[in-house]
Amino acid sequence: MRTRVLLTILATGCSTLAETAGGDSNLPSSDGGPFRKLQGAEAHGAPYVLDDQTSNYRQPSALPIDDTELALYVVAHDKTSDKDVIARSHALDGRTFFGATQDFGHKPPIVLADPAADLSHPSALRAPDGIRLYYTKNGAVGLARSQDGLVFTDGPAVFAGPVDSASVALLPDGTFRMLFGRAGAIFEATSADGTSFDAAPDPVLTAGTTFDALGVSDPYLYPRMTPANRLQFRVLYTGTMAGDDATVTTSILFAARYEDSGPFVRATTPAYAVGKNERAPTVLEWDSGTFLYVDQDQSAESTTYRAIACGVAPAAITLSPPSDFPDTP
C-alpha cells in the first residue's frame, strides 16, 4: 500500500514535461549591447533593413514614435543631384522599413538636401518646439526644424566646427548636449537652447588600447535617467583598430559616465562587431529590448556598398515575425 502511494506520487511528478525555464525576461540593461545582428526571418533581407546600391544608405538616426515604431533618418546618395542628402523612412516594428528593397514601388523620400553640398550624420530628436534634425555640412553642424518629421525648414549653422560627425541630445533639464567627432577623438559641446553650442577644449573620448586603438568617431549620444535617478550619459561610437593583416577594422563600442562633464568610461567588450566595417550607430529603445542600426558593407554583383543593418539586444530575445511594410514614410 505504502509503495503504491509513493509510486503514485512519483509518477505524478514525472508525468509532465516542464515548460521552458523562465527567469530571464525583462532583465535590466543599460541598452549598450551586446547586440546580435538580425537573422533569418526576423527581418526582410536580415540583417539589412534598408538596402539600395544606388542610394548607398549610411549614418542612420532613429527618432522614436511609439514603442517599436520609429522614423529613421539616413544619408542617401541622390543620383539626380549627385549629392548626399538626408532621407527618411519609417517602420512599425523597428525592422520593416518603408522603401526597403522588398517594398516595391516605395523609396524613402528626401527630407533635406543642399544642391551645393553633401549632408551627413543626421541627428534627429523631439524637442518641445517640434522635431529637430541636426546634421553636418562642410564640417559645420546645421539644424533643420519640422513639425511632422517630413517637411523640414533649414536654418543657420549651430556650430562652426570643424566636425567629422555629431550627435545632439535633449537633457532632462531642457538643455542640449552635443558630442562630435574630430580627428579620431570625440568632443563635447553644450547649449541652453540647441541653437548655439560651446565646445569644451578637451576630448571626452580618445583612442583606446584595444578595439578603438586607431581612433573613435560617429558618436551617438543617448542620455537617460537610471532607476537610481542618476543622469547617465551613454554613447555608442565607431571604434577603429588595426586588423590582423594590416587592414583597418571597425566595431561599435559603448561608453558612459555619470558626471555632467569629463571623460567617458568605455565598456570592455564591443557592443556590435560583425566584421563588415560597421559604423555610425543609433538605437531604438523599446519596452522589451533595443534595436541597433548601423551602416555596414553589403555586396551585390561584386560591388561593395553601404546599407543599414539592424541588431538587437538582448541576444536571447525572440522577435515576433516582421510586420507589413508601412504605407507612409
Added chain:
Amino acid sequence: MKKLGLVIFLASSFFGATASANPLDTFGFGSRGAAMGDAQAADAQDFSANYYNPAGLAGAHDFEIAIGYFRATHELETNGKSNNVDPVSGLVGGLVLPGKVFGIPVAFGLGLHVPDDRLSRVRDLPQTQPRWELYDNRNQRVYLAANIAIRPWKWLEIGGGLSFMASTTGTLDISGEANILAVNSSQVRHEVDASLGAIRYPQIGARVALSDRAALALVYRGQFSLDLSLTAQLLGEIATGTGQGQGLTTAYYALQSASIDAYLPQQVVFGGSFLPHDRLKVNVDFTWVNWSAYITPVANVDVTLDIPPPVGGWPNSIKPPTVPTKTAIVPLVMSDRIVPHVGVEWRAFDHGKFTGFLRAGYSFQKSPVGPQNGITNYVDRDRHTMAIGAGILIDKPVTVLPGDVRFDVHAQVDVLPTSITTKDNPADLVGDYSAGGYIWNLGATMVLGFK
C-alpha cells in the same frame, strides 16, 4: 569554422550551474507549518517534523499519512517589469510510524516534496547576468527525508536522519566533420548524457518539554555541496577545401568544467513552543543560516584546443580559433543571517468531533547577498513572510478510519521591498536597477491518523 566556433561556444556555455538548494527552506513543509511562519522546531509532531525537527516524530502517537499540494508564484521584478521567475509547485507528503522498542517510544518518518513541473533543474548563467539567486533556480528539485526519533525520557525527544536532494549531472560529446567552406553540409554528431542523482545531508534535533505548556528545541541541518565536474570532448575532422579529403585537419577540443550544482548552507534552529492560554499556542524559532559559506555558482572552465594547420597551411580567409580567455570569477560574498520566525495557533472551536484552528505567522530574512555594485548581478532583497491559515481536525470521520483526519490550508505572501542597486562603473552593461516583488504561496494538506 563558424560551425566549430559555435560548437565551442555552446560547449563552453553548457556546463556549470546556478547554485540550488531546498524548496522547504523557502516555502515550508505542510500547510500548518507554512501558516505559522515556519516556527515549528519545538512544535511539529506530525509528518512535517521530518523537516522542521526530526525529534518531534517521537511525540507522535498514531500511524500517520499526509499528502498535500502547494504552489508558490513569483512576482519578482526588476525596473518594474516581471522577470517571469518560474513558479514552484508540487506535492508534499510524508508518513510517521510510531512504536516502542524495549518500552522506549520510537518513530520512523518520511517526508517528501515532488515538484509537478520538473524534478531538477540546472542552469548556466554568466556571472554578469542578473538572476534572482535565491529563487530563480534554487527550489526546483525533489526533496526526500528519512528520520528516526526516540523519547528516552518523557521530557526529551531526540531524532535525526538524512535528507536527499535531486541533482543533475551531464556530459557532452561532439564528433564529426566540419567543412569550413560548406558549413551546411557539415556532419557533426553530439551526444548529451544527463543523469538525475541524489545527494544527502544530515539533520538532527532535540526537543525538551519543560512542562505541558512549554517546550524548547534545537535542530541542526547539515550543508551540502555537490561538486560538478564535467568533461566535454570534441574530436573531428575539419575540411578547408571542397575536394575529397582536401585540406583536412583534425581538431581536438576538451573542456573541463568544475562548478557547484547544489549548495545548501548549514543551519541551526533554536525554537520554543508555548501555551499561554488553553486555546493559544505561540511558537518562536531563530534560524542561523551559514550563508557566508556559500560557494560562487560560476563554472571554472579549463579548455584545451589543438588544431594543427592542414597541409599547405590555413587559407588566407580563415583564421583558426584560439582558446577563449578564461573568465575571472568574482566571488559572491554572502553574510550569515539569523532568521526569526513567529507563529500562533488559536483553537477557534471544539465541538466534540470537530476542532477548528486559525493560524498566523511571520518571518524575516535580511538578504544575505552582498552589494552588487560590480560586474556580478546576484539579485536578492530582504524578505518579509506573512502567513495565515486554518485547519479542522475531525475525530473518527468514518467508521473505516478509527483515527482522525486533519485538513489544513495556508496562504503565504513574501514581500521583498523594492530597492535600488547602483553600479560603480557607468559603462556597466546592466546598469542601475530596482528590484523587488512578491511571492504568493497557497497550499493545502490532509493528514490521516490511524489509531
